[in-house]
Amino acid sequence: MPEIFAHISPAWALMLSGLLCMLSPSHHVRKALMIAAPVVAFLLFVAPSTLGVSGGTFEMMGIEFSTYRLDRLSYPFGLIFIIAAFLNGIYALHERNRLTDSAAQFYAGSALGAVFAGDMLTLFVFWEITAISSVFLIWANGTSASIAAGMRYLAIHVLSGVLLMAGALVLWGDTGSLAFNNIGLDVGLAGWLIFIGIGIKAAFPFLHNWLQDSYPNATVTGAVVLSAFTTKMAIYALARGFAGEEILVWIGAIMTVFPVFFAVVENDLRKVLAYSLNNQLGFMVCAVGVGTALAINGAAAHAFAHIIYKALLFMGMGAVLHRAGTVKASELGGLFRSMPYTTVFTIIGALSISAFPFLSGFVAKAMTMSATAQEGYIIPWLMLLFASAGVLEHSGIKIPYFAFFSHDSKRRPAEAPFNMLVAMGIASALCIFLAWPFGGYQWLYSILPNDLGYNPYTADHVLTQYQLLIAATAAFVILRMSGLYPSERRGTILDFDWIYRKFGYGVVRWLTAMLGRLGGHAEHGMEARSRLWNKRMQAVFHPAGALSRAVPSGSLAIWTTVLLAVALIIAYRAG
Structure with a gap:
């Protein structure tokens, strides 16, 4: 294979196939793409004659981005992700759902892109694409339970990305670098933010319930696809950074x-x-x-x-x-x-x-x-x-x-x-x-x-x-x-999520009640102020008000003289 292909990330083959699957109305074309794309990704993967490849590197706004880093650590994760995408394509051949076909390819490609990312911003972009694309494999099941589970899944994974991005920005401010290498917890706040962000996707204790909530609610093929990528992408990130x-x-x-x-x-x-x-x-x-x-x-x-x-x-x-x-x-x-x-x-x-x-x-x-x-x-x-x-x-x-x-x-x-x-x-x-x-x-x-x-x-x-x-x-x-x-x-087995779901539901109810009461008090106060202002305006402008009362002529003459003097002074200053 020509040397030029040795620096192209295999992730692009899968993501391009996801785009083509989205555009293609033909079931047969989509299934051919789902089988062919992992094969192309594999050919790109084996194109480098040696490890240590760094490709897709460019600079923007003074930041160096690297979309393809193939070394001894990323190699086994990249290879198994490509194999998994191929197996998933075969397993889903009987399905005729354009949405899940496209989502599965985008999901596999973005997970592969995250494994090959050489900097924190590139990692963040692929990190979030995995969340957005994979949720459709849950929603596609079409039940009320899968819709609710997908919403919770998306919320927790977007939170993971927000923490990852926040940690990356703090790290950049502290060190001046966004390279995705060993980070450790000794760097302080940046390390902990990134660590927790990765820990969510790795399903750490007390952060794990999204997994048991979402995977069983996915489609038949969706659960197979989901089982392969997100959590192992997080394991790779932990091995790389911590x-x-x-x-x-x-x-x-x-x-x-x-x-x-x-x-x-x-x-x-x-x-x-x-x-x-x-x-x-x-x-x-x-x-x-x-x-x-x-x-x-x-x-x-x-x-x-x-x-x-x-x-x-x-x-x-x-x-x-x-x-x-x-x-x-x-x-x-x-x-x-x-x-x-x-x-x-x-x-x-x-x-x-x-x-x-x-x-x-x-x-x-x-x-x-x-x-x-x-x-x-x-x-x-x-x-x-x-x-x-x-x-x-x-x-x-x-x-x-x-x-x-x-x-x-x-x-x-x-x-x-x-x-x-x-x-x-x-x-x-x-x-x-x-x-x-x-x-x-x-x-x-x-x-x-x-x-x-x-x-x-x-x-x-x-x-x-x-x-x-x-x-x-x-x-x-x-x-x-x-x-x-x-x-x-x-029956339903209660896990740790019962605690924060109950607590969260209680907090939402309390906030709703408090906002309702505050709104009621505010509305009552505005009505009272409106009545007072209306009363004062009537006291001045009403036919029986202050402006309509009889005014002594002497007082009126004095005020007329004062106003005339002010007008003359203003005219003199203006001249």
Whole structure:
């Protein structure tokens, strides 16, 4: 490929296809674009002969912008985003919605652009485009719940961008630079503003509810697309700007643990996957906080593998929703009889996220666990260990068990459309390839930020992982047989958002009442002043008022003389 293409960001191929999808009324043209654009993006991605490329650089108003920085850190994130866009295009081939076709391409392209951004303003622009474009994947579902969830999603993500921009401007004022490199929290206000802005998209504790609120309300294909980009873009931004910040170790450890309890009792299986996504993000955040070469590799590898197996799980549940019309665990069961391929693919995704040896989650999670233990973070390591068992409970077992086995719901939906099966089949093959002991995981490790020669297939690591998985499986079986496992039933699980929604609703009601009272008092005061002014004017200008009363002639003569004198003085001065 000519050298000129080595400096063009692959993001532009996807964003251009989003524009063309918006303009094209033809379903077939749009689907061809959704498949072709990631291929073109991949060709642009591999065009540079070496890493360290800096392209799309220009200066405006004394500020240097860089739209394409390809280095060892951005490489694995950029590659997996392109792969995800390709898989999403295949999975959505059956859909005939111009809006979601265009939104998905803009969303993937802007996320890719954010990963390749070399400065804070370029990052901000792509950061906000991801929010604006992705919300249409939620609204397209067309329900009142999806409209409300989309509004909340957009508000929180715009807030994330505002904080990011505010931090960038403060950083510029303090340092005179907008380069997007390691920032850290030591820089003061700028660092904290950027940190919180990124933390919103990374779904930090207490800032995470947008994820469980929006993803289950998206369209069938929209949830698959959403699962790939926003949160992993935030993980990349944390690794770029805040690697080694110890607070991230504890934030990540907490993120891995608390979703386990919600996911176990949740009835909506796509919401279970949203909680599971939060759990997996915690491993990546913790790895970024540890900050060593092994830990950063672990964060990048986990993000790479996670995008594939999480998309696979959302694809499986999307296929169930598409055919059965529901993903409520209480309404499913026995679907393996009529959806055997979807069942097998979903099980592969479930085993991958559970980090079974010889599947992708195992070789990715191994580095984070090892790095955390090596740096002496014993309590966080124990929390990660507990979370590893927990993810088997709610995603490794619960998802496939209640959807495809459990009791027989008597539903016999048709197998998923062929294009969905193709996308799930490719994702499943990647889950196996990335962990293959004879070449697969070595390829994955070769594209990571640091060359370390790490081997996940040591006897003690494999045996420890199998012991953990067997113990967690036994716990599920015992709890299920004894009746102690939470039964699947209709209901709403209250999360932290209940607090600020109730508080916010109370504040809005109080403000409304106070403004109403103030308005009433103001209106009453204006009426009183109007009556007083009217009374005074009548006292002067009324036929019986002051100007109409009899005035003594002597007084009138005196005032006439005074006015004449004033007029003469004015005339004299003017002359």
